[in-house]
Amino acid sequence: MPGFLPDSDSEDELPPGWIEKADENGKVFYVNQNQEVKWTHPRTGKAKRVRGDLPFGWEKRNNESGKILYVNTTTGQETFTDPRLAFASEIPTKNISDVRQRFDSGTTALQVLHGLDLSGKVAVVTGSNVGIGFETARSLVLHGCTVYFCCRNKKSTEDAIASIVKEKSSLGKQCKFIHLDLSTLKSVKEFCDNLKSEISHLNFLILNAGVFALPFSTTQDGLETTFQISHLSNFYLTNELSSLVDNRSRVIVLSSESHRFSNLSLENMDEQKLSPPASKYWSMMAYNNAKLCNVLFAIELAKRWKDRGISVFVCHPGNMVSSQLSRNYWFYRLMFALVRPFTKSLQQAASTTIFCATATELTGLTGLYFNNCFFCEPSKVSQIDEMQTKLWSISEKMVNDILNGTNFVF
Template sequence: MSDTRLLADRTVVVTGGTGGIGRATAQGLAALGARVAIVGRDRARAESAAADLRRIPSAGEVDVFEADLSSQAQVRRLAAELQERLLRLDVLVNNVGGFWAHRHVTEDGIELTFALNHLAPFLLTRLLVDRLVALGHARIVTVTSSAEAFGRIDFDDLQSERYSGQRAYNQSKLGNVLFTYELVRRLGDTGVTANLVHPGVTRTAFGAEDQATWYAMSGIGRPFMRSPERGADTVVWAASAPELEGVTGGYFHDRRPKRSSPRSRDETTAKHLWEVSEALTGISR
């Protein structure tokens, strides 16, 4: 089978698919023949990204879903729409995320970094897991960051009342890793795999909404950052590579397995974070 047909019968959902690594990921998966569902909070940007995908000769169908994933109500609506409109779900790419130098609170009363970077993929994955399990060989790929190595889950201040943008971001990325490892344990032998990708420091509009962050990230170091396409390469690989069939609980960078931080492998912390996340999202099984 040629690479352009590798995912010809697969349906993939990419959150944050309107720009940066997410858009490049969607393009890479479409080039492999997948039906790609782009999730973005801005309809115009999502439609623009979808138009680009439809110009890829090998692309399957392209679907657009509009949702602000910092809102739990919109995450729930999105999950319902995905299950209604898509007959199958082979791959869920949890890519959406952000960094803010200043503290913001969502409509749910939750600090924005924790809400978008951790609780959104936690809740969306939990709402879609039955559909994934029903397929029997689905994949979950979550985009994290090496910043997880500097993170600490502060259960006394998950909402970052004592705010530092970097500390909040590090905590949320550590949350991604802890969540994935706990998810792997809970999925057991369902056939669904869950893996993590650190894409590297990438040249995107990441942090553009917060001018203090944007100016810092678009300064002297920006020319040395990776392109979105290079950042997305391992995400596309993790979502599609035949050699990863059945491989779960991996942490990958540049298509190579890496060992995540000691804190990320603390099963007690992972279980507690799972339970707290359930309480904050109102979901349980």
């Protein structure tokens, strides 16, 4: 009696409608008839790369439109398909246990970047006019990166950029300012449109901006301020910039160890719990919940963008770092001042963000939580798949409600 035959005689055979290509860096990707792109094999889930020299007689050239063309100088054959694709080798799956710790809580951002040249790289750092965001942006600029300072306060941002230029005048051309007010999705949309009109590719998207210890208030969009600024606007901004990121890009979301003290659960998480009314508002719990949202969002985003080869990491910069985060309430300003001798400097606090953005040993990894320049386990609730997808769905609905039912596609 004949047995059932497999759909193909090789697990590497592509499903109908898919074709295989390679980018200019040799990374293999797959495209279907609907122009959907995957950076892993649609059937096996494995990644590949072409390596070595072109076969004898082949040359790589650019045609008149700048597109890469492969030419066989012997036969005159021309093709846009890399002739090495037939011999592409599988990229070994990286295990996080193979990554060894190189830095710790005392490491500075500039020490993480030692020896690295980021010339030609482009970064977006939100909230980069002060504190940890400023040190993050400054460190990247000092190593050749072009950084977009994305902030609400133009004067403060110009002063921040001026202080970098004072260190070295030539750095001014690497510092760009685009206005961004995370308290309104209209401003987020304008920011994204402005950025997309200036650049076509983004290497580092660093979601640093956030607020802490605010008295109850609502945004122009009618939501509780801590939730919108710290999570929802970042959710919308990231999805709006999807076209600028690819397998060479990393997304870094700043959270906090405070996410472990959230009171959100799968049963109680809804729009009112995320954006509570004044009668149910406590500033510290609003912050804890927003920080849990950061972790849930980063992990869910990592899963959704994994096939595109984009690494997404979430990190804790440090406990009670002396920055302007505590500026909204005298009690927290006093607490931060008292513990200042025992906490990280701003340069040390920026180190984990910089490590997540630039460390070569993290290539191929995604969805990890970092503290002190090394990955660790986030809270148990943040690891619940249903929590991650539920937050995404609620956030998607809230954005579309604000945008008057325009059905923004995530």
